Amino acid sequence: MSKREMPEPEPLNLVPIMNLVTILIPVLLMAIKSLELAVIDTSLPAISRSTAAPQEEIPDKPPLQLKMAVTNQGIRILGANEYLYPGQVKTDNADEEKGKPDVPCKSNARCKGIDDYNWSDLSQKLAQIKKAAQDDDRDSDSVVLISDNNIKYEILVKTMDTSRRSADGNKLFPSVSIAGGTNQ
């Protein structure tokens, strides 16, 4: 009588599954977007401790006092009209508010979002101002950011980014102060 051989249960062969997992894990890891954090330094203009060295002599040409006003129709650049529009008489007074901003939105009306602002135009104009100020010996690293009340924070961060460095890596205006804002 032949012994009935109980078919031995085959042990589960996990090797192919492990191989599959070994391939999948690197693929998934490559797809992870790792978040690296950085910070933007800024200071309140009125309360920050002054780190400027006391000036013993008054320079002939006062350094550039650049301001950027972020509105929902674009960005106005104040304090550098002679570099942006050489030869034209344009003053930064209240009537300016009604005119077109220096860097209007791409859609030419109310900006619809962060991508609707013309960042490349702003970068170009800032580079133009920086170069002209350096030629004129009025170079300055600081800019004051003034914003309308309802401008989203990411737009301010992008403005600070654009003013920090130009498209080809030159330093523009890295030292940003944030002003109190307009009453709108």
Add this chain to the structure above:
Amino acid sequence: MAKKERRVPEAEELNITSMMDMMTIILVFLLKSFSATEVTVTPSSNLKLPMSEADKQPSVALNVVVAKDAIIVDNKRVLNLESYDDQNYPGQKMYRIPESERPGGGFDVPSLGAAFQDVVSQFDKITGLAQKAGRDDIGFDGKILFQIDKDIPFTVVRDVMYNAGQAKFSEFEFVVIKTGE
């Protein structure tokens, strides 16, 4: 009759070579992406940090989180933000500090101010103790790390900065997500 060796059903050894491969790959990847900053960001749907090309490393400072629903100072929720619709921005939610938090009008928000003052008094206690122990280098540096959601309007940012400034904080660092450039 040849004696068949009784096959004792041995437990088949589990072949873990592939698992070790996987562990090695994960280990190498994690070592590569290890970054030793002490700043912790709690990701949530209410806190989406903006992207930026900034590359300065965050340092240890007071954490102030301005998310879409609340303002949190030093891991304590100080006040809730309310969302509303603005006709000038159709289809987008706007966020603001409720008027009830501003009894006097203007930029002052007492609950925020009190929260900052609490932190400052803790700092002062520590500084006092440190000076008694002879450590004169420990002092109040007035630094704040702001983690602000990207959709928060400027009014909220300004009010938080104002109240922080009233409590003598002056060095503000805004935490952003670094874009790979």
